[in-house]
Amino acid sequence: MTESEQRARPVPKSDRADAELAQLAWAVAHPARARIVRILLARSACVCGEIVDQLTLAQSTVSQHLKILKEAGLIEGEIEGPKVCYCVNQQALARLKARIEEL
């Protein structure tokens, strides 16, 4: 939104950090997505179907959340036959933790 006006203020150079923090925090800023991340970490990897089973949400809805998490870079999914195995991107998680911690 409006990526045209920021020449007027000193901008404490945390601009990039703000954007990254917002993006990563946004990914877990929903109970279902926080839960998904927790599930993936507990099992270290998980097939989509198992996640759906634990969430009392429609499969399509879960898939949407997974997409959001994937777009934020927080998780990755690799195709294993007809299934898809998701796992947490530890680097991204580390970046999230760092951005939060530096507050």
Added chain:
Amino acid sequence: MTESEQRARPVPKSDRADAELAQLAWAVAHPARARIVRILLARSACVCGEIVDQLTLAQSTVSQHLKILKEAGLIEGEIEGPKVCYCVNQQALARLKARIEEL
């Protein structure tokens, strides 16, 4: 949304944690709000007007973001004469960090 069916699965008892994480993360899940928190931490306290000056956003918009941060418990504001001085609630910030760190 359908708060009636969760007797079927073990539910890793992180239910509360998910909600709290989502709420706190949500507060900083926007560049402007992340920025506000950073500004407040840098100055340890700040009058609303100064925040508006640094954000290239309308005063009403900034006020909205401050309200969101306040509702999430992340910041507090006390009235000082005609001005309002905002500061970060360190306990809430600590809770946010803890919830993120335990991921």
Added chain:
DNA sequence: ATGGATGATCGTCGATGGGCGATGAAAGGT
């Protein structure tokens, strides 16, 4: 080639977010 299983995508719906200008409320100064 047909079919079943798995998961992504589409289309729709209501609710909410995020932006703004305008207005309202409270405190201070004159």
Added chain:
DNA sequence: ACCTTTCATCGCCCATCGACGATCATCCAT
């Protein structure tokens, strides 16, 4: 009392979220 300053609140608008069912695409069996 009046005006100014400071901030919150109120509509309003458009875009996006979050949920769902339905459909599509892919992969493995048979």
